[in-house]
Every structure is written in structure tokens, then in C-alpha cells.
Amino acid sequence: MLSKGFSGGVIIDNPYPVDQVDIIQAPLPSRVVLPLQQRMGEEAKPCIEIGDKVLTGQIIAQTEDIFCVPIHASISGTVVSIDQQLIPHKSGLKSNCITIESDGQDEWIDTQGCGSDFLHCDRQTMIDYIQQSGIVGLGGAGFPSHAKLHKALDCHTLIINGTECEPGVMCDDALMQNYPREVIRGVEILLHITGAQKAIIAIEDDKQEAYQSLLMFNHNSRIELVQIPTKYTSGAEKLLIKALLDIEISSGGFAADKGVVCQNVSSTKAIYDAVIEKRPLVSRIVTVSGNALAPINVEVRLGASFDHIISLAKVNNKEHDYRMGGMMMGVDIESTSLPICKITNCIFVNNKTIKPQPKECIRCGNCNIACPVGLLPQQLYWHAKSENIDKCMNYNLMDCIECACCNYVCPSDIDLVNYFSFAKALHKKQTLDQHRIDIARERFEFREHRLERNKRERSEMMAAKKKALKEKMAKDKDKGNTQKDKIAQAMARIKKTKEDNA
């Protein structure tokens, strides 16, 4: 089944292996913090006020932006504040958040959905339910599911991404082992929405338990389970499509252009919850791992603090480094009082270590081999370091998916991806500046043109006037001639009369 795969990528064993992938249900948090800014699109506007009572699943903020989903209260209780709070983002900046104090009841609001009889619902209604339930890509990218499904009009294959996005993250594995029935039902819903002929659930070959449990519940001939080699960046959508179908999505293109729709397996389960159980997305499974604790998977309400679930794992009492989002593409964090978001797939707690100092690049070329998209990170690094953005563009900087395979294999411990994201930001700024310059120049040139035109028109007008005057004068002259003649004749007559008189 596996055709050619993609070149590059790195093979990394789970650094914190566990024997059994269970899911621990985290206790209801006493308060939750829900950010209004989502991964993309504009910030949602609160539709409740401070002091309001809210129920679990109630929409508390939304926006008109089609790329956005509404924000739901993840617990029932009272809205205590709407203000700036720290959010889990690499910028480390604050963003507007709604804080809800729990009443401990977890009282749910009545919600809409299709129920188990979803085959009678039409496509658009179901997509609307998915949007209203706040479902986004739970693998880490946070791309809204409804936007993908909306684009998928002419879809032949549905891919369910059950590959863990990063080594050491186990939340999808745990989900597939614990909710196989829900996942399969979710896939059936997606098949119904997209009208695809078949669905492929891709699972890495080191996740046998997950594979077996899905196999046991899959009685649908249109759903195929495929095991793929465990290699990092297999979870990247375009690379997964290449590995499974040998279809290469062009740079800047979308999977939907080629009739493929990709959904994360956790999102698929969330879609099942939304459509059949009529439950919006208010919780997710988070892997808490690292060498400072015994790794666990926790199902927790969105907006609960990192501390809330870290305390569930047996953490040693040494000093720790914290990281979210995985060892490769994740971000180091200082504080653990951040709220858990829809894209928070893992939190790593490691014993404090001193990071190796980067050394000079020796052009060993390991990064060239590791790069899954065929870039030359070594050359890009050289040009990014000297801020030569044009050269970076020649080397296709914008195709970099920032997977950090190059960082992983670099013997000089250079944070290559950091240089690349810097160069990308610089390119963005330069493009924007250039755009402004272009606009200013156009405006200037138009002004010059206008002045020139006015001048020309004026001079043409003057010339025309002059010409008309001249013509008139010439005419007048002609007239004048006749008059002169008349005068001369009159004079002659007078003279004659005078002579006659004399």
C-alpha cells in the first residue's frame, strides 16, 4: 500500500516510553481561562458579561470571520473577568481571555446536533454543527475543521491522521485505544459529509494497540487502516498524503485541490461528539511527559491551567524545564500557569539541563538529508544569518515547515529553525515595506502625471485660445482691410469733394 513515501525526516524513538496508554480524567478545574484569539482569523467578541452565569457548552464569544469557531464555556459557573492574560504562545504575549469560576455543578446547556441518525442531515447542516461546536485540528495546527470540509466538494479520499505529530506525544494513541468506536463513527460522518469513496486511517507502526483496537471496531468496507513507518514529520499533512497516496500537493496548494481531505484523529472523535452526542469541544487529551515524571495522558477541560494536570503526574521535586507542543516544534515555557488550549497536545516536564552552546556550522550536510521537504537548510542558514533574504527566497525558504529535523541532526547544535522563522519574518516585513514604498511611489508618480497633464491641458487650452484669437484677429484684419478701404474711399471722396470745391 505504501508507495514511495517522502525523502528525509528523522527517526526518533519515543524518549519517554510508557507501557500502557490510559487516559486519566482530570478533576473539574475550579476556574478556566479561555483565550479569545484563535490560531487564525480575528479575535472573538464576548457575548456574555462579567458576573453572568454560564453553562458548560454555552457559546461565550464569537466572530463573523468564516475561519473562526465560537468559544464555549468549558465548565459551568460565573464569568469573573474579561481581561489580558498570558496565553500559551511562543511570543509570550498576553491576550484577551474570559475567566470563568466554576460552580462545581458542570451543568450542560442544551445543544443541537444530528444524533445517531446523521445520514438524514445534509452536508451543509453538518458542517455548520461542526463549526458551532468549535472543532479545530487538534493535532497542533488548529486549522478549523469546517473550513477544510467546506472546501472539500470534489473529494475522493479522506485521510484520518492517526500519526502522532511528534515523538513523545501519546494523546492520539491514547484516544485511538480508548475511543475506537467513536473514531470509526466519526470517520463515517466525515465520509458522509465529504462524499469520499474511501477513508484511510493512518497509524504509525509502533502503535499496535491503537491499530488493533480500531481494527476490531471497523466494520465499514470504505474505511481502511494503514500502518506507516514511524518517522518524524509523517504527521505533516502534505507529507502524509505523499506517503499514503503518492500525491504531491504543490507548494502553496491545498490538499482539497487534489480531492483529498485530511483530518486529525482527535478532531474526528470531536466531530463524532459534536454531531452525534451533540457536545461541543470543551475538553481534550493532553500528554504530560518528560524525564521528571511518570508520563500520563489526561483528558481535561479547556482553559484549565498546566499546573492542574502536571500535579496529576508524579513529578519529582528537582528543578524543571517546561516545554509545550513537543520536543521538536514545541516552545520552552517559563510559567506553568498558562491555560490549556485546543492545540495544547503535550506538556513536557524535564529535569533542568544546560543547553549546549551552538558551534560553527561545518557544512556536514546532515540537515540536507534530514529535511523532509528537500530544502538545503545549511545554505539557508548561511543566507539567513547574513540577512540575505533574496538568496533565501532563491532557496525556497517559504517552503520550510519548521519541523526542526535539521536542528535535531545538527552536530553543532545550531537552532536553524530559529534563523528561518526570523528570515521569514524579515521577508514579511520587507514585502510589506516594499508594498508601502510601491504605493507611495505610485501616488507620487500619479501626482507628477496629474500635474504634467494639468500643465499640458492648460497649455493646450491657451494655445487653442491664442489660435482662436489669432484667427479672430486675422478675420478682423480682413474686416479691417475692408474698413480701411472704406476709409480710404471715404478719404478719397472727401479729397475729391475738397478738390471739386476748390
Next chain:
Amino acid sequence: MHSTGLNTNQIMRQVIYALILGVSASYIFFGWGVVIQILLGVISALAVESIFVALRGRKVVESISDGSAVLTGILLAISIPAIAPWWVVVVGVAFAIIFGKQLYGGLGNNPFNPAMLGYAFLLISYPLQMTTWPADFLSFNQAIEVIFQLLYFDGLSGATRLDDVKTSLSLGRELTTLQIHSSAQAWINAGFLIGGMYLLARKIISWHIPMAFLSGILIMAVLISMFDSQQHLPIQNHLMLGGTMLGAFFIATDPISASTTPKGRLIYGFLIGVMIVIIRTFGGYPEGVAFAVLLLNMMVPLIDYYTQPKVFGRS
């Protein structure tokens, strides 16, 4: 791919370890001179590197501990004759480190292989000292006396086999009448070949450059022998004489001055092999590894630019 799990300093150290076999073979045939040259090379490399790094205002200990200066010192020391006067290796290493590396901005920024730059400089400046090899095993005392010129010493020296053959051929002698085989050179080459295999196995170097390098030599040697087998070296001697194996696995594979793309590395290695045979056959010097490597170092930016791999999603 898997990560090699080695950092830059460890890689340099591994390369040094891989040289041990070839160096031991060299010691067996040429004696203590080899060891003394290496010591001189390493000491002068460390001294020159320290001074220049300090002058550039960088951290001396960090720079020394990356092992690159030591490696340059060793590579140059084993390339020059074991009885060359002490100042030859010192001058060569100083030139290699100053003009070959530090003036370009230190490790990672040098376009040329520093050791080969030093070698070429020495070969042009001191041709006599650079082509006189010991004809026999030298004891420690003998070696000290020769290298530090305490005693004028003639009876134990001779030209290298490649040099010898070249001179004889240019004098119009028939190849069949010449002694072209050298078991010393063959054993030394074998030592470096095994060391190279170790580096390949540890994934410290990729197979591209050595393979292409040796195929370049092979193909060019076959082509030349097809035209005139009497006046030129046989193929197996091209592979097992001179600095072929050292060049293929330790010199041309220096990542800093080599091409970095997989396709580029094949072209780079192949052309070095071709150039070596051309220089050995038609050039003025008996050995061509250094010049071939330096010539191709110059072409690396061009090769790299035209051998970019296909980017995912682009045609």
C-alpha cells in the same frame, strides 16, 4: 535518517581516531619520523590557532577544543615526508591555519581545505624537502637527528614511488623495466581505507565523495591506459600509491570545503579523482591530490548552486 548522536567536537575526534591505522602503517615503514612530524604538527597547530583566535578576540579554549586545528596539523604532518626538517611542518601548519582558516573567519568559513592549502604551499616553496622520503625505518634517535638537522644525513633517503616512476618515464624508460610496486605505500593506503570504512560505518562521512573520488580515478586511469598503457601507471597503482586513500576518505570528505548536496558531492568527488590522474599523468608534479582538491574547492559554490534538490511540491 537517524541522528549520529555526535557533536562537532566528537566528529573531529572520531576522524582523528580513524587515522590511527594508516599512521601506524606509515610508522612501520618509515619509523619514528612519522610520529615526530605529527607531534610537531599538532603542537604548532595548537600554538598558531591559540594565538590567532586570541588576536581575533574569540574564546581560545572553545576553539582549541573543537579539534579542527589538531586535525589539520595531523593531516598535514602525515602528508609531508617523515624526514622533512622540523620547520617545514611548522611553516606549513602555520600557513594552513592562518591563511587557510583564520583569515576567512575560522572553522566553518574556509573555502579551501586548510591542510591541502598548507601542503600546496610547502610543495611549491620547498620542493626538495617535500619529495625526499626515508628509504628505510628510522629509529627514534635517527629521526630526531634528521628532523632537527643535528647531522647531515643522506644515505637513508629517496624519492617516493610516484616521483620515481614519473622521473624514469620522463627519461624515456619503459614501464615494464621499472619497479612500480611499493608495498609500503600499499599498506599505508590500506590502513587509510580501513579507517575510512570506519567513518562510513559510523555515518560520520557519507559514501558519496569517497565512492565518486575512487570511481573518478578508476575511470580516468582506464581511459588513459586504453590509449597508452606503456607510458602510464597501471590502474591498481593509481589506487594504492600516493595519497589516494587518505585523499578519498579524509581530505576530500572535509565537509567545510566540500560540496554539501548529495548530487553535488558525487560531482565534486568524481572530478577530484579525474584531476588527480590528469595531474599525475600530464602534470609537473608526481602527486595531484592537494591540487585537485584545491581546484575543486573553488568550484564548490557553483556545484552547490546547480545541484539543489527538488523541493517538495515544486516542479
